[in-house]
Amino acid sequence: xxxxxxxxxxxxxxxxxxxxIHEKGVPFTSHYINLMKFEQHAPAYVAINPAGQVPTxxxxxxVLTESTVINEYIDDAFDGPPLKPADPYLQGQMRIWxxxxxxxxxxxxxxxxxxxxxxxxxxxxxxxxxEARLKRIPLKEKRDKWELAAKGGFSERELxxxxxxxxxxxxxxxxxxxxxxxxxxxxxxxxxxxxxAMAVSMPRSYPDLWNETHTPQAMAWMARMKARPGVAAxxxxxxxxxxxxxxx
Amino acid sequence: xxxxxxxxxxxxxxxxxxxxIHEKGVPFTSHYINLMKFEQHAPAYVAINPAGQVPTxxxxxxVLTESTVINEYIDDAFDGPPLKPADPYLQGQMRIWxxxxxxxxxxxxxxxxxxxxxxxxxxxxxxxxxEARLKRIPLKEKRDKWELAAKGGFSERELxxxxxxxxxxxxxxxxxxxxxxxxxxxxxxxxxxxxxAMAVSMPRSYPDLWNETHTPQAMAWMARMKARPGVAAxxxxxxxxxxxxxxx
Numbered sequence: 001x002x003x004x005x006x007x008x009x010x011x012x013x014x015x016x017x018x019x020x021i022h023e024k025g026v027p028f029t030s031h032y033i034n035l036m037k038f039e040q041h042a043p044a045y046v047a048i049n050p051a052g053q054v055p056t057x058x059x060x061x062x063v064l065t066e067s068t069v070i071n072e073y074i075d076d077a078f079d080g081p082p083l084k085p086a087d088p089y090l091q092g093q094m095r096i097w098x099x100x101x102x103x104x105x106x107x108x109x110x111x112x113x114x115x116x117x118x119x120x121x122x123x124x125x126x127x128x129x130x131e132a133r134l135k136r137i138p139l140k141e142k143r144d145k146w147e148l149a150a151k152g153g154f155s156e157r158e159l160x161x162x163x164x165x166x167x168x169x170x171x172x173x174x175x176x177x178x179x180x181x182x183x184x185x186x187x188x189x190x191x192x193x194x195x196x197a198m199a200v201s202m203p204r205s206y207p208d209l210w211n212e213t214h215t216p217q218a219m220a221w222m223a224r225m226k227a228r229p230g231v232a233a234x235x236x237x238x239x240x241x242x243x244x245x246x247x248x
Numbered sequence: 249x250x251x252x253x254x255x256x257x258x259x260x261x262x263x264x265x266x267x268x269i270h271e272k273g274v275p276f277t278s279h280y281i282n283l284m285k286f287e288q289h290a291p292a293y294v295a296i297n298p299a300g301q302v303p304t305x306x307x308x309x310x311v312l313t314e315s316t317v318i319n320e321y322i323d324d325a326f327d328g329p330p331l332k333p334a335d336p337y338l339q340g341q342m343r344i345w346x347x348x349x350x351x352x353x354x355x356x357x358x359x360x361x362x363x364x365x366x367x368x369x370x371x372x373x374x375x376x377x378x379e380a381r382l383k384r385i386p387l388k389e390k391r392d393k394w395e396l397a398a399k400g401g402f403s404e405r406e407l408x409x410x411x412x413x414x415x416x417x418x419x420x421x422x423x424x425x426x427x428x429x430x431x432x433x434x435x436x437x438x439x440x441x442x443x444x445a446m447a448v449s450m451p452r453s454y455p456d457l458w459n460e461t462h463t464p465q466a467m468a469w470m471a472r473m474k475a476r477p478g479v480a481a482x483x484x485x486x487x488x489x490x491x492x493x494x495x496x
Contacts, residue, residue, distance in 0.1 A: 069340045072343065
């Protein structure tokens with residue numbers, strides 16, 4: 001059996017899959033893709049994942065993309081502790097969380113980060129280099145969004161919407177954890193993994209929203225997450241971008 | 249056993265769940281919610297689904313929301329023909345489609361429809377009535393989007409992005425069906441159900457993108473879908489909005 005995982009630093013969607021694969025105890029070969037060098041858009045990687053996105057899992061030659069889909073696959077295809085509740089109703093509740101991360105939490109967090117980071121990154125590159133890198137982004141929609149972010153072109157309405165979403169996320173996570181150690185069904189599941197992959201950066205990036213006073217349950221849950229050997233192993237994976245603070 | 253399904257006319261996310269429940273052969277009580285009368289935001293319905301969205305499934309008192317989550321649940325929780333492939337890898341491929349419908353196809357189609365329909369709808373109502381209805385929308389993000397749509401306030405960039413997405417959808421569906429009767433794994437699955445729920449309106453709404461010349465495989469697949477008794481039963485469900493053309 002061969003399992004190859006292509007991933008960036010232990011953050012966002014890469015962290016999501018790294019947690020699942022470590023928690024499940026699946027032996028795998030790690031292939032680090034440096035996002036700050038745009039390696040996800042390099043021809044060798046695009047040959048594996050035409051969308052030029054991380055992560056990608058290759059299991060015995062079969063290619064899987066989309067972190068949420070990969071995580072369900074890791075739980076279904078390999079031995080190890082279950083990462084989904086057995087009850088279909090609780091599986092549904094778990095999927096409402098993973099879907100909410102994909103549709104609300106992750107994009108809101110990413111676009112706000114792009115808005116902050118990309119203009120400076122574009123300016124720091126030698127002339128013409130940012131444009132050259134843009135051209136290598138396979139998906140037009142993504143390419144357009146990067147270009148727009150570089151110009152600081154997101155509208156105030158969009159930025160406000162994403163900020164409001166992050167408030168909604170904080171409230172939902174906090175109330176879901178009241179009286180519960182984990183988000184769904186009294187067990188650690190792919191819901192905790194998906195939310196944590198994004199939430200881990202919140203206390204540093206949005207200290208007004210995530211802190212001991214405002215979200216005590218969420219902070220305690222994050223400590224429980226970090227104490228898990230699988231999650232800790234995922235967080236300890238290489239980061240050559242400097243984007244992940246080891247102190248988070 | 250009691251199964252109650254709250255749904256709108258057989259289109260979009262309501263059609264998605266109606267297809268699954270009919271194909272699976274689950275006996276259920278239908279509760280029709282008239283979206284043109286904003287019944288999805290009425291207090292009695294919001295008590296069941298706080299987001300004020302259709303559809304909602306209530307099975308023996310347990311409430312499920314989100315059509316994609318409901319459809320996986322219908323397949324897992326009830327007897328009847330399987331609507332997912334047995335192989336986890338093919339399940340993953342199926343989920344890439346259902347996710348793509350949720351994140352790209354459905355929103356692009358909906359926002360373009362809002363852009364066309366809502367300004368006229370708002371003007372046709374007695375003074376103050378549209379504003380009164382807006383106030384009943386539970387989710388701020390949704391409320392803001394309706395308000396914006398009513399003013400014709402989507403940006404040209406957003407409109408162009410959604411139109412480009414619909415082209416991408418057409419190309420993907422057409423090439424996935426080349427040499428195949430169904431989208432994934434040689435069997436009818438929740439992927440076909442999810443794509444069809446949106447695609448059914450394409451030949452009428454976007455005849456330049458979906459037609460016998462440009463997308464012959466997709467058109468032939470749509471005919472195969474409509475010939476299935478479960479899908480036909482779903483399409484025959486009540487529509488008091490006049491939004492669904494019976495000739496589609």
